[in-house]
Amino acid sequence: MLSSFEAKFYDGETARPRQVIVELSCACLHIKAQDKSLQQNWPYNDIKILAQPVPPLPARLTAKGNPNARLYIEPGYWRQVRTKLPKNALPIITLSTNWNYLIVYAGLSVFVILGTVFFGHKLLDYASHTIPQIAEEKIGQLAIQSLLTNPECVEPQGRASLEKMAQKLQQGMARDIDIKVRVISDDETLNAFATPGGYLVIFSGVLKKADSANEVAGVLAHEMAHIEMNHPMKSLVRNLGVSLTLQMMAGNRDTISEIAKFAGIFRQLHYSRQDELEADFVGQRLLRKARIDPSGLKLFFERLNKADAANNNNNDEPAFPVILSYFSTHPHTQVRIDKLEPGKTNASAHEKALNEAEWHALKNICAQKADPD
Amino acid sequence: MTEQAVIANNESEEAQSGIVLKEIKQVIYDSRTEQVYKIWLLNLFMNIMTLGIYSFWGKTRLRQYIVGSFSLHGDRFEYTGTGKELFFGFLKAVTVLLGIYAPFMIATLNAPDAAWPALFLITVIYVIPVALYSALRYRLSRLDWRGIRFRLTGSSLNYANLYIWRGVLDIISLGILLPYSDIKKYRHKVENSSYGDIPFSFEGHGKNLMNIHLATYAIAIGLLFMMLLGLQLIAVSFPYTDFSMAPQGISALAVQSMPEENSLPLLSEKSVFITAVTFILLPFLLFPLVRLMYKTALIHEMINHSHVAGIGFRSTVTTLALVKLKLGNFFIIIGTLGIGAPYIMQRNLRFFANHMQIKGDPETSKIRQITDQKPADAEGLHETLNLDADLI
Known part of the structure; x- marks a missing residue:
C-alpha cells in the first residue's frame, strides 16, 4: 500500500519553500510538488536523518546526493517514514532525553562525582x-x-x-x-x-x-x-x-x-x-x-x-x-x-x-x- | 514609549518615506520549556561523566533545538553546526592562546621581576574582538532558513582594529561618543553579512542616538552627585562613628566639633540615616534602569534600519518591557540558585521573538545558495575565553 502525506521541501539552491506530497514506495521516498514543478526520488539508503522530531519541531531529512536539500516531516507522519529508513540513517549516537534515561544519567553522574572526590587524589598524587x-x-x-x-x-x-x-x-x-x-x-x-x-x-x-x-x-x-x-x-x-x-x-x-x-x-x-x-x-x-x-x-x-x-x-x-x-x-x-x-x-x-x-x-x-x- | 506608540511612530516614518510594506509578520518561537530543561539536564550529567568533553555536543544539541524553534513565514530556521566542529575549534584556539602566552610565560620565568615580559601581552587585546567576530562568522554560516545559509565575510582583524580604536575613543571621550561606536561596530557586522547571495544593508546612524544617550548620561551624573551627597550626609551626621575608610585627621576634627550631648531626637537621626543610605543605594538601582532607555533606542536603531532581500525588520521593544525582563531574570537567578538558567534563556528568547517583526516576504526564487566553502573555524576562541556576549 502506498501511503502519502504533505511535507515541506527546500531544494538548497534557492530560498523558495515548497509544499510537497511525499509518497513512500518500496525502495524510495517519492517527492513531488502539487503543481508538478518538482519531482524527486530519494532512495531510502541515501537518506540521512538530521534530526528526529521533537514536537512541535518536525523531522529533518537530507539526501546524500544533495546535502543542502531539506525535507521537513511533521511529527505525526514520522513513524511510518522511520520504519522505512535503514539504521545507519541516524547519527551514530543519539542520547535520549526521556526522563527515565535522565534519571539513570543523574545516578551515574553522582557515582562519578563520588569516585572523583574519594579516589581522584590518588591519581593526582601519582x-x-x-x-x-x-x-x-x-x-x-x-x-x-x-x-x-x-x-x-x-x-x-x-x-x-x-x-x-x-x-x-x-x-x-x-x-x-x-x-x-x-x-x-x-x-x-x-x-x-x-x-x-x-x-x-x-x-x-x-x-x-x-x-x-x-x-x-x-x-x-x-x-x-x-x-x-x-x-x-x-x-x-x-x-x-x-x-x-x-x-x-x-x-x-x-x-x-x-x-x-x-x-x-x-x-x-x-x-x-x-x-x-x-x-x-x-x-x-x-x-x-x-x-x-x-x-x-x-x-x-x-x-x-x-x-x-x-x-x-x-x-x-x-x-x-x-x-x-x-x-x-x-x-x-x-x-x-x-x-x-x-x-x-x-x-x-x-x-x-x-x-x-x-x-x-x-x-x-x-x-x-x-x-x- | 509604549508598544502602540512605537508601531504608530514606525508607520508614520514609512508613510513619509513613501514605502508601504505589504505585510507584517511576527517571528515565532515555539519551543517547549520542558524539552529545554531535558536537554540542559542531559548536558549537565554528560559533562560530569565525560569531564566536560561532551559540552561541545551538548551545546550543539541545545542550539539545534532552539534555532529550530524559531520560524518566519511558516518556515523554520535550522542550525547545522556540529559538536565535532566546536571540539576541534576549541583545540585550535587553545593552541593559538598557548602560542600567544608562551613567550610571556617563558620571559616571566627568566625575569620574574621585570615588567617588559608584559609587552608580549599586547597581542592579547586583539584576542577578544577577533574571537567575537569569528564566533559570529561561525554561527551565521551554520544558520539556515529555507535551505539557504547566512554568511559573514570580512576579516576579523579589521573588526578588531575598529573595536580597539572605538574603545580608545570611548575612553578619551568619557563615553560621550558611545552611540557612534555601538553603531559603527554593528554596521561593520551587518554590512558584511548576507543571506545566501543577498547582502544585508544598514542605514542607521549614531547621531540618531545622541539625544537619548546624552539625556541618560546627564541623569547618570545626577545620580553620581546623589550618591556623593549621601556619603557627605553620613560623614556629617555621624562623625563619631568609626569609619575605617575616613582619614584619621578628618575624623579627629569631626569628633571635636561634635556637640557634647547628642541633642538630635532619635527619630530624626534615623531618618537622616535612611535618607543617606537611600541616596547611596538608589543610584545603583536607577542607573541600569536609565541605561535601558538607551539600550531600547539602540535596539530600535539597529533592528529597524537593517534590511535584506526586500525584508525589513522592526523591533517593538520598549524600555518598560526590557526592565520587566531584566528584573524578572535577576530575581529568578537569585531565587533558584542557577536552576532557573534554562528558564531565563527561554524568557530571553521569547522576548526576542515577541518583539521582532518582519516586513515583507522575500522574492525567494531569486535568492541563491552561496557555493563557497563554509568557514572551518569554529568559535573556539570565544569558547576558550568564556565570552558570553550578545553576538549580533
Whole structure:
C-alpha cells in the first residue's frame, strides 16, 4: 500500500519553500510538488536523518546526493517514514532525553562525582611524581619570590649553624634533592614552610620563641619531611587538579562549579591534615637518624599551646576546641602533640642539634640582613 | 514609549518615506520549556561523566533545538553546526592562546621581576574582538532558513582594529561618543553579512542616538552627585562613628566639633540615616534602569534600519518591557540558585521573538545558495575565553 502525506521541501539552491506530497514506495521516498514543478526520488539508503522530531519541531531529512536539500516531516507522519529508513540513517549516537534515561544519567553522574572526590587524589598524587625536577625547581623559585617580601637573615655564623643542622637532618632523607634553607626576618610569625624544589623557609619568630636548638631542629625536620614526602608538589597538583576537574565537569556552568568548589575544599583540608601528621611522623624519624632528640617538635608545640592558652584569659584550656580543627588546614596542636612520641630522655643516645655557641649564633642570624632578590 | 506608540511612530516614518510594506509578520518561537530543561539536564550529567568533553555536543544539541524553534513565514530556521566542529575549534584556539602566552610565560620565568615580559601581552587585546567576530562568522554560516545559509565575510582583524580604536575613543571621550561606536561596530557586522547571495544593508546612524544617550548620561551624573551627597550626609551626621575608610585627621576634627550631648531626637537621626543610605543605594538601582532607555533606542536603531532581500525588520521593544525582563531574570537567578538558567534563556528568547517583526516576504526564487566553502573555524576562541556576549 502506498501511503502519502504533505511535507515541506527546500531544494538548497534557492530560498523558495515548497509544499510537497511525499509518497513512500518500496525502495524510495517519492517527492513531488502539487503543481508538478518538482519531482524527486530519494532512495531510502541515501537518506540521512538530521534530526528526529521533537514536537512541535518536525523531522529533518537530507539526501546524500544533495546535502543542502531539506525535507521537513511533521511529527505525526514520522513513524511510518522511520520504519522505512535503514539504521545507519541516524547519527551514530543519539542520547535520549526521556526522563527515565535522565534519571539513570543523574545516578551515574553522582557515582562519578563520588569516585572523583574519594579516589581522584590518588591519581593526582601519582601525577605529581611525574613532574620533572627542573619544573619543580622553577615553581619553587617563583613561589619563594612571590611569598617573601621581608629581608633574609644572613649573618655568616648563624648561616653556618643552620646549614650544619640541615645537613645533619638531610642524611636521613631518601629523596635526592638539594635542600635550600632560609631564615626570613619576621619576629611575629611563628611559622615555617616548604615549597616544591626543596626550598625551606623559617621565620625568625620561630628562633625567637624556641628555647633550644632541638626545638628548631624539630621544626626543620618537620618541613624537611614535607619535602621528603613530596607534599608541596602534591598539594599544588591536588589543588590545581581538583579545581580543574570540577570546572571541566561543570562545563562553565557557574553555580554548579561554585557548589563543587565548596565540596572540593573540604577534601583538600583533609589531605593537608593527613600530610601534616605524616610530616610530624617522618620528621621524628629524620631526627632520630641524625641522633637528635626527637622531642624538640613536641616541646615547641607545647610552648605554642601555652602561648595560646595565655592569650585566652590565662585559661589552661587550648584557645580553640579540638572539634574546630576539622575545619582548619592544620591539625590542632594538641592533636599533634598527642600523636608525637613521648620524648626519650636517654640523653646518651642523642647529640645536641647544635652546641651552645652554634645555637647562640643561630639565634643571632638576623644581625645581618639582605633584601629579597 | 509604549508598544502602540512605537508601531504608530514606525508607520508614520514609512508613510513619509513613501514605502508601504505589504505585510507584517511576527517571528515565532515555539519551543517547549520542558524539552529545554531535558536537554540542559542531559548536558549537565554528560559533562560530569565525560569531564566536560561532551559540552561541545551538548551545546550543539541545545542550539539545534532552539534555532529550530524559531520560524518566519511558516518556515523554520535550522542550525547545522556540529559538536565535532566546536571540539576541534576549541583545540585550535587553545593552541593559538598557548602560542600567544608562551613567550610571556617563558620571559616571566627568566625575569620574574621585570615588567617588559608584559609587552608580549599586547597581542592579547586583539584576542577578544577577533574571537567575537569569528564566533559570529561561525554561527551565521551554520544558520539556515529555507535551505539557504547566512554568511559573514570580512576579516576579523579589521573588526578588531575598529573595536580597539572605538574603545580608545570611548575612553578619551568619557563615553560621550558611545552611540557612534555601538553603531559603527554593528554596521561593520551587518554590512558584511548576507543571506545566501543577498547582502544585508544598514542605514542607521549614531547621531540618531545622541539625544537619548546624552539625556541618560546627564541623569547618570545626577545620580553620581546623589550618591556623593549621601556619603557627605553620613560623614556629617555621624562623625563619631568609626569609619575605617575616613582619614584619621578628618575624623579627629569631626569628633571635636561634635556637640557634647547628642541633642538630635532619635527619630530624626534615623531618618537622616535612611535618607543617606537611600541616596547611596538608589543610584545603583536607577542607573541600569536609565541605561535601558538607551539600550531600547539602540535596539530600535539597529533592528529597524537593517534590511535584506526586500525584508525589513522592526523591533517593538520598549524600555518598560526590557526592565520587566531584566528584573524578572535577576530575581529568578537569585531565587533558584542557577536552576532557573534554562528558564531565563527561554524568557530571553521569547522576548526576542515577541518583539521582532518582519516586513515583507522575500522574492525567494531569486535568492541563491552561496557555493563557497563554509568557514572551518569554529568559535573556539570565544569558547576558550568564556565570552558570553550578545553576538549580533
